[in-house]
Amino acid sequence: MTEFTPVLSLTGGILIGLASVMLMATLGRIAGISGMIGGLLPPPTSGEWGWRLAFLAGMITAPAVLLAATGSMPAIEVPSSTGMLVIGGLLVGIGVSYGSGCTSGHGVCGMARLSARSIAATLTFMLTTGVTVFVIRHVIGG
Structure with missing residues (x-):
């Protein structure tokens, strides 16, 4: 924990x-x-x-x-294996490319400027994170 x-x-x-x-x-x-x-x-x-x-x-x-x-x-x-870290890094890189920026840019700076795109991106990040943590901790049992 x-x-x-x-x-x-x-x-x-x-x-x-x-x-x-x-x-x-x-x-x-x-x-x-x-x-x-x-x-x-x-x-x-x-x-x-x-x-x-x-x-x-x-x-x-x-x-x-x-x-x-x-x-x-x-x-x-870091309670994950090297393989999981590599996969996670690749997924983040893909997300940054398709999402036109990283979580820090959208969440901190974009939302402060009231950017609709950044607000939508940050909501997507947060919902996806919540679902991922739930699945890993409660469904898969990791």
Whole structure:
């Protein structure tokens, strides 16, 4: 069972929201991670690679800052096999392609802009997640 951590979850949500607002306010760009990564892949789609790289570098270096500040990292447990992780990653990649963006882009940024497409996508993500968890935990017994 996953341990619920309301303070850490709220803090993380606030930081994600703040980063999204700051990116929109300063550069007028949406903080969708799949779009950022897509803009870094060759061939370059625009001259905006600098801010994309800086945002992604911040996401990668933040754990090092946490380690330096606290002296430890949170325990991460992945109760799935490598095969399941690979299948899940492929399914997420397909979903990002067909859904015109990732969950962070639609859920955090798109819904904040009241985008009908993002609201529909986020509702689809949440319903599908609920059904998947129910089937895996209660039908399959995983």
